Amino acid sequence: MPAPALHPMSDSSCIFCRIVAGQIPALRILEDDHALAFLDIGPLALGHTLIIPKNHHQDLRDLPADTLAAISAHMPRLAAAVMQATGATGLNLLQNTGRSSGQAVFHVHFHLIPRREGDGLGYPWKSGSYQAGAAETWQRRIADALAAV
Numbered sequence: 001m002p003a004p005a006l007h008p009m010s011d012s013s014c015i016f017c018r019i020v021a022g023q024i025p026a027l028r029i030l031e032d033d034h035a036l037a038f039l040d041i042g043p044l045a046l047g048h049t050l051i052i053p054k055n056h057h058q059d060l061r062d063l064p065a066d067t068l069a070a071i072s073a074h075m076p077r078l079a080a081a082v083m084q085a086t087g088a089t090g091l092n093l094l095q096n097t098g099r100s101s102g103q104a105v106f107h108v109h110f111h112l113i114p115r116r117e118g119d120g121l122g123y124p125w126k127s128g129s130y131q132a133g134a135a136e137t138w139q140r141r142i143a144d145a146l147a148a149v
């Protein structure tokens with residue numbers, strides 16, 4: 001039987017495009033014309049789920065807003081299902097953009113990671129603070145950059 005065709009806007013070297021096309025197996029949880037959710041093969045917690053656009057987009061920066069909206073429309077129910085099925089009391093929605101953030105698969109994806117008290121997961125992130133006047137400088141820089149993208 002011929003392999004299923006890749007979705008329009010796919011990259012044959014991309015592992016997630018190949019999952020969308022059915023060329024690589026995945027344990028699928030939901031699917032529509034725009035989005036696919038499946039179990040992460042290397043779960044941070046049992047039931048760790050990924051949701052991706054069917055079209056190939058590298059990261060959050062090149063994800064069209066309407067595609068993000070189509071993915072987002074599934075989030076409340078998907079989060080509730082992951083939590084209910086796993087008995088989790090919390091959930092992290094995680095998106096890594098860029099290698100330095102931890103992104104390893106360059107087809108944009110959103111992690112739904114079930115959480116519970118004392119599970120030991122989570123980044124050792126420490127919040128910082130701004131020196132006087134510095135926050136306003138960053139606000140302006142980001143707002144100016146926003147006008148240019």
Ligand code: 5GP
Nearest residue numbers: 015026039040041042043096102103104105
């Ligand atoms: P990232 O670090 O890019 O945000 O996350 C990539 C995720 O994709 C990882 O959690 C990894 O376990 C998962 N992953 C990588 N390859 C495969 C695969 O072939 N199948 C599935 N189901 N998940 C994968």
Ligand code: ZN
Nearest residue numbers: 014017056107
């Ligand atoms: Zn892809």
